[in-house]
Amino acid sequence: MKILITGERGQLGxxxxRCLETMGAEIGPIPDVYSDAEVDYVDYHTLDISDADAVNAWYTEHGPYDLTINCAAITNVDGCEQDEAAALHVNAIGAENMARAAQACDGKIVCLSTDYVFPGVSSVPLVEDDPIAPISAYGRTKWEGEVLTSAACDKSFIVRTAWLYGYVGKNFVKTMLHLARENGKISVVNDQLGNPTSANDLAYEILKIAATSNYGTYHCTNNGTCSWFDFACAIVDAAGIDCEKEGLSSAEYKERFPQSADRPAYSSLENAHLAATIGDEMRPWQEALATYMQRLPELDD
Ligand SMILES: NC(=O)c1ccc[n+]([C@@H]2O[C@H](COP(=O)([O-])OP(=O)(O)OC[C@H]3O[C@@H](n4cnc5c(N)ncnc54)[C@H](OP(=O)(O)O)[C@@H]3O)[C@@H](O)[C@H]2O)c1
Structure with a gap:
């Protein structure tokens, strides 16, 4: 099996x-079908996914690929709000370029998307076909990426995840640890609810999903719902940091940071398609965070 993974320097990449090299993840072994996989990893410096000619040339030279996992994206939510055109170029056009190239070699593609495609008006966990209505540029561009990917490639999996943290790269967990240690205080929004998700657990489920032919849209997050404030408190408590913890409403946060993008008040996802097909093996978010906090000192970049 030949695989192409974009966004190799990112959290999920x-x-x-790590999973493919060790044939395992924290929550279990990955399917045997990957044991002889030949994997190419690329990032912005090797392949700009928004450049269709470069993508086609890459597939011609290095393909065909049985599976493409497109982790490349512009993920800075506030940055996308400042320059939606640039975000669209990568998150939507780039996604379509990859899907077209996958289709041309009759391969499968996994396109990552986000809970921010939802407007945030629900009060119960969202399933895959709940109404889409993004309220941020990031959400709009990722939704466009979903639509274009599904239209361009017959063998596409759309995997929506949320509040991701991996061992390599920047994320909310590392930011909270830094602020708590440096400032002795964290100020975090307490009225936006979602699902913190371990990138290692997500990688495991993606590899399981991609080994099937059950194409379509999947929600994949760690289980359980909390606020960013709850998540932040769990992080600093697990690290044993004694600091001041201030909860902020979204309105208070917006007053302090007027340029920040709007985020859904409620975007907790239910892994309904997973549960109905290969099974939902995602852990409660607290368990995944506990493992992460134990391993972070060894694996942090
Ligand atoms: N992070 C989250 O909380 C979250 C939540 C929901 C969904 N997701 C989705 O999950 C996926 C993986 O997220 P992640 O956290 O692993 O992202 P990440 O750490 O930000 O990694 C994304 C990677 O894509 C690369 N990239 C950006 N523009 C590119 C381009 N034009 N061509 C090729 N590569 C490019 C980035 O390179 P540079 O660093 O050099 O720009 C980076 O290495 C993304 O699709 C994201 O939208 C993430």
Whole structure:
């Protein structure tokens, strides 16, 4: 089997590599079908996914690929709000370029998407076919990426995840640890609810999903719902840091940071398609975070 993984330097790209190189993840072994996989890893410096000619040339030279996992994206939610055109170029056009190239070699593609495609008006966990209505540029561009990917490639899996943290790269967990240690205080929004998700657990489920032919859209997050404030408190408590913890409403946060993008008040996802097909093996978010906090000192970049 030949696989192409984009966004190799990102959080998820690094965990996919870790899983494929060790044939295992924290929550279990990955399917045997990957044991002889030949994997190419690329990032912005080797392949700009928004450049269709470069993508086609890459597939011609290095393909065909049985599976493409497109982890490349512009993920800075506030940055996308400042320059939606640039975000669209990568998150939507780039996604379509990859899907077209996968289709041309009759391969499968996994396109990552986000809970931010939802408007945040629900009060119960969202399933895959709940109404889409993004309220941020990031959400709009990722939704466009979903639509274009599904249209361009017959063998596409759309995997929506949320609040991701991996061992390599920047994320909310590392930011909270840094702020708590440096400032002795964290100020975090307490009225936006979602699902913190381990990139290692997500990598495991992606590899399981991609080994099937059950194409379509999947939600894949660690189980359980909390606020960013709950998540932050769990992080600093697990690290044993004694600091001041301030909860902020979204309105208070917006007053302090007027340029910040709007985020859904409620975007907790239910892994309904997973549960109905290969099974939902994602752990409660607290368990995944506990493992991460134990391993972080050894694996942090
Ligand atoms: N992070 C989250 O909380 C979260 C939540 C929901 C969904 N997701 C989705 O999950 C996926 C993986 O997220 P992640 O956290 O692993 O992202 P990440 O750490 O930000 O990694 C994304 C990678 O894509 C690369 N990239 C950006 N523009 C590119 C381009 N034009 N061509 C090729 N590579 C490019 C980035 O390179 P540079 O660093 O050099 O720009 C980076 O290495 C993304 O699709 C994201 O939208 C993430």
């Amino acid at each position: 690094n965990e996919l590599r």
